Amino acid sequence: MKFRALHLAPIGLVASALALALVANGQEPSAKPRKVTKTDAEWRKQLTPNQYAVTRQAATEPAFSGKLLKEHRKGVFECICCGTALFSSKAKFESGTGWRSFFAPYAEANIETDTDYKLGYARTEVRCSTCGAHLGHVFDDGPPPTGLRFCMNSAALKFAQDTPATKAAAKDKAEKKSEPPKASAAKEAPADAPK
Numbered sequence: 405m406k407f408r409a410l411h412l413a414p415i416g417l418v419a420s421a422l423a424l425a426l427v428a429n430g431q432e433p434s435a436k437p438r439k440v441t442k443t444d445a446e447w448r449k450q451l452t453p454n455q456y457a458v459t460r461q462a463a464t465e466p467a468f469s470g471k472l473l474k475e476h477r478k479g480v481f482e483c484i485c486c487g488t489a490l491f492s493s494k495a496k497f498e499s500g501t502g503w504r505s506f507f508a509p510y511a512e513a514n515i516e517t518d519t520d521y522k523l524g525y526a527r528t529e530v531r532c533s534t535c536g537a538h539l540g541h542v543f544d545d546g547p548p549p550t551g552l553r554f555c556m557n558s559a560a561l562k563f564a565q566d567t568p569a570t571k572a573a574a575k576d577k578a579e580k581k582s583e584p585p586k587a588s589a590a591k592e593a594p595a596d597a598p599k
């Protein structure tokens with residue numbers, strides 16, 4: 405028995421080392437580095453108290469209170485904190501819930517999700533992947549083609565109406581995205597499209 409145990413020990417060590425390596429490489433959401441990081445004081449200075457409560461403290465604005473509920477122009481709904489494009493007006497629908505609703509994000513990479521138990525049951529929280537701003541929640545009772553309902557707080561979003569310049573910038577961005585990572589890293593795109 406002793407002989408066998410001795411032989412098993414190195415295997416156990418290898419397994420532990422492997423497990424540690426896996427943990428180290430794991431994508432732990434809360435430890436994810438952000439492209440935009442600011443101190444609490446900086447966010448408070450930049451945002452209104454309502455915007456701060458929603459985006460940085462995960463508050464939910466009252467139903468039918470959101471200023472973007474009546475926004476019906478064509479354009480992009482951006483993160484109020486960092487300006488990342490989050491939802492297109494093309495994916496907007498009238499859910500009747502009292503919150504601005506979308507059936508898809510502008511780009512999968514621009515948002516991230518996490519499970520939230522704030523109300524005592526599991527809901528899927530949606531955040532801006534660039535700055536970590538809380539945006540709202542996503543539910544699986546949305547319309548086709550995705551069947552998803554992104555239930556968003558207006559306070560977390562700002563609307564940028566489509567203009568020829570923003571359309572060209574979006575097209576340019578989409579083309580850059582399809583390039584291999586090395587090529588796009590070589591020539592950095594400007595952070596902000598002309599307004």
Ligand SMILES: [Zn+2]
Nearest residue numbers: 483486532535
């Ligand atoms: Zn953001």
